[in-house]
Amino acid sequence: MLRHSLRRLLGLIPTLLMLITVAFFMMRVAPGGPFDSEKSLPPEIEANLNAKYHLDDPLLKQYFHYLGQVAVLDFGPSFQYKDWTVNELIAQGFPVSMTVGVLAMSLAFIVGTLLGIAAALRQNTRIDYSLMGVAMLGISIPNFVIAPILILVLAVYAGWLPAGGWDGGFASMVLPVLTLALPATAYIARLTRGSMIEVLHSNFIRTARAKGLPESVVIRRHALRPVLLPVISFMGPAMAGMISGSVVIERIFSIPGLGSYFVQGALNRDYTLVMGVVILYGVLIILLNFVVDLIYAWLNPKIRYDETS
Amino acid sequence: MSLLAVRNLDVNFDTPDGEVHAVTKLNFSISAGDALGIVGESGSGKTQTMMAVMGLLAENGHASGQALFKGHDLLQMDTAELNHHRGKEIAMIFQDPMTSLNPYLSIEKQMVEVVMHHQGLSKAEARAHALEMLSAVRIPDPERRIRQYPHEYSGGMRQRVMVAMGLVCEPDLLIADEPTTALDVTVQAQICQLMSELRRKSNTAIILITHDLGVVAGLCDKVLVMYAGHPVECGSVEQIYYRPRHPYTKGLLDSVPRLDQPEEKGLHAIPGNPPNLLSLPRGCRFRERCPKAFADCVEAPPMSVDSEGHAYRCFLDEPA
Amino acid sequence: MTKQAEKPIIDPFEAALGVSDVKGRSPWEHAWHRLLKNRAAIYSAYIMAGMLVLVMLGPLVVSWESDFTDWDYTSAAPSLESGHWFGTDAVGRDILVRTLEGGRISLLVGLVATIVSLVIGVTYGAVAGYYGGNTDRIMMRIVDIIYALPFMFFVILLMVVFGRHIVLIFVAIGAVNWLDMARIVRGQTLSLKNMEFIEAARACGVPPWGIIRRHIIPNLLGIVIVYVTLTIPQVILVESFLSFLGLGVQEPMSSWGALVSDGAQDMESAPWTLIAPALFLTVTLYCFNYIGDGLRDALDPKDRL
Secondary structure (H helix, E strand, C coil): CHHHHHHHHHHHHHHHHHHHHHHHHHHHHCCCCCCCCCCCCCHHHHHHHHHHCCCCCCHHHHHHHHHHHHHCCCCCECCCCCCCEHHHHHHHHHHHHHHHHHHHHHHHHHHHHHHHHHHHHCCCCHHHHHHHHHHHHHHHCCHHHHHHHHHHHHHHHCCCCCCCCCCCCHHHHHHHHHHHHHHHHHHHHHHHHHHHHHHHCCHHHHHHHHCCCCHHHHHHHHHHHHHHHHHHHHHHHHHHHHHHHHHHHHHHCCCCCHHHHHHHHHHCCCHHHHHHHHHHHHHHHHHHHHHHHHHHHHHCHHHHHHHHC | CCCEEEEEEEEEEEECCEEEEEEEEEEEEECCCCEEEEECCCCCCHHHHHHHHHCCCCCCEEEEEEEEECCEEHHHCCHHHHHHHECCCEEEECCCHHHHCCCCCCHHHHHHHHHHHHHCCCHHHHHHHHHHHHHHCCCCCHHHHCCCCHHHCCHHHHHHHHHHHHHCCCCCEEEEECCCCCCCHHHHHHHHHHHHHHHHHHCCEEEEEECCHHHHHHHCCEEEEEECCEEEEEEEHHHHHHCCCCHHHHHHHHCCCCCCCCHHHCCCCCCCCCCCCCCCCCCCCCHHHCCCCCHHHHCCCCCEECCCCCEECCCCCCCC | CHHHHCCCCCCHHHHHHHHHHHHCCCHHHHHHHHHHHCHHHHHHHHHHHHHHHHHHHHHHHCCCCCCCCCCCCCCCCCCCCCCCCCCECCCCCEHHHHHHHHHHHHHHHHHHHHHHHHHHHHHHHHHHHHHCHHHHHHHHHHHHHHHHCCHHHHHHHHHHHHCCCHHHHHHHHHHHCCHHHHHHHHHHHHHHCCCHHHHHHHHCCCCHHHHHHHHHHHHHHHHHHHHHHHHHHHHHHHHHHHHHCCCCCCCCCCCHHHHHHHHHHHCCCCCHHHHHHHHHHHHHHHHHHHHHHHHHHHHCHHHCC
């Protein structure tokens, strides 16, 4: 198990390198630079600026310089927010995004699996059909459609919750977390239902029933683990989806998270900030996939043992 | 009183193409300590009969009739009531040992849970009991093996575990659904031997479902032959093997390769295919494949019983 | 359908059907029958057909031009008298016409970008699966790596870096959406290529590319159809997402996502500017998802009981 984990960890390095490389060159082949908008800059000042940020070096040199920086976790100064380093910006935005993301993910996992199991146990009844209809709607309604509607109804008309902003309090989290969790919840519910139905038809569940175990035990002890396996595998892509979703959510609810910084940075060609966010999220997704793999292996004795023997 | 008496059992399935009649008007009974073989081609309804008895039919299946176990009708019970009998008094072993054990739980968990649930023993007692049972089915080094997972067992070993798990609560009835079909011949023989040994030791009645007449002869005293959901013949092993009354049984026996017959006689396959269970023919269901069919066969023959208790569903009053 | 039935199709459903294949229907006929029984999918197909007609012909019928600003009615509520059935936006443009024309762009993006992802994904997957071995290992490792990248961010970067031209939207979205398709096609190809009829073709000296084209791709059709139907709504979603952020199609062109974005800004005073495009977009995604689901159930009845 340990060796397996270590080998997997080493395998992540090329992915990471690729991520940084692609992001770096994509940003740099683009026409235009970070100081274009400030048209009035005298050429010598712009040259000075470029020199300060090593933008006048050959591209490859810049690339290796950047790699060296990233290796010591220094993402450099932000081009746009003059007095800030990217590390400082990330330190500000990341906890906020993380809070929303983790809450939404937990909500999606818990509610999604419960709804999926409930639907599967009542397969082809009205409850099943309505749950799955709602789940399909949850998958189909884009975040940026549901968010304004929720704001309109719950914040503007009813006045129960703030329409946006972030004070770290519970009330300001409700709407963003709900909106972000919705598509993943719906997807997990559908996934769990399908998985549950498949597992309930498997031979070993028939054996468990033939043993005279109460249905609740059959489900909890025998079905739950295989049912959750595909859901666990989905957590990686779900996390990636949530990170994308958070860009919109943070914008709509005016949340000062990483997603807002990213969009601002991309629009202003703030190379270092954009790179920092992309790398951070890339690492996050890669690590999460790694953790998911470990959980998967832990839940699945077959993998667990194949690796040790 | 018989241990299990099945009366007028019908099993039907709703499918998109219509109703499939898997079992029609089936009657049989088995007494404590007896061994009954149920024989037939695939699709003859033998497995679905037992699934109905165990309350394990798929959602689209319905059973009607009676299945009296110690006088109580299993078909009328809800799941909770059934669970007082399943696993405790009636155990079932399935055809495919590779998928019938839960791959995510150790053998220990899977065996101990039955004992704890039905006999209210502590975990340690249940474990001791399980170990005893694993030794009884001759699993070497049970102390080590019990901690392993199904994928670490071979097919034959898994079926032994299934047998051990089925017998761990000392049931009155063991239903074995083609327990040896998926295994190779030497393992087959071992499993059969094991079951008959255990039967003698603990007086467990056995219902063996199979298409292998050889296995039946080795293990059972009575045989029920099924064809297209109908019972067609029922009698002692001698009656069925030496004096078959139904042409289908005769055909089945002829299709078994035998060493004591000259090679040029060859194998006799029964021509044709079993009827479509969606639209069964009127009259005798074997009519279209029967070498001795005659005009009367368009009417369904009743089950007749001769003086020796040998029952058969055929108009012909002569050995087939 | 009948033309397909004559080909030697190797499909899982034939085996799964068991008793009911007595009438000798082809797998495609079976799938078709199952699909017809799936009411959600059929209704969705009708709605989508209606939506297509509406979006194509609607703007010709409605009397307003999409860029016409009706100064008498700015931010006007929906009403029959004014002729603005769905109301107008802040500068007096008719919401109905704008929504229908936005729909053209959204659906066009959905279709074109899906085709892009289809071509890349099927080719990549079929090649990897067919050649197998090291080629397959390296190609799939690349897919794994790309999978781990936060792809939405790359689409955003692409849009920012290369400008927001509509062709680029097609390419950008298609270029990041082919991974699933490639994986699925590769898996299918891998299991197909060991089938006897492929061996036979190989033994007859048909070149690899010929085998891929003549034998493997036709047999992948079912699963590809399913994933195409499921990719279209994904792509539409990505485009509207970009447009919502202001990174998608640019004025005077519009798409549902851009309209929702505009509407969301005025929603407190003029909620109808949000509701019309949001409704059209959601209904479209909903229907496509149901059609895809229905097709999957029909073509692959493994978990149907």
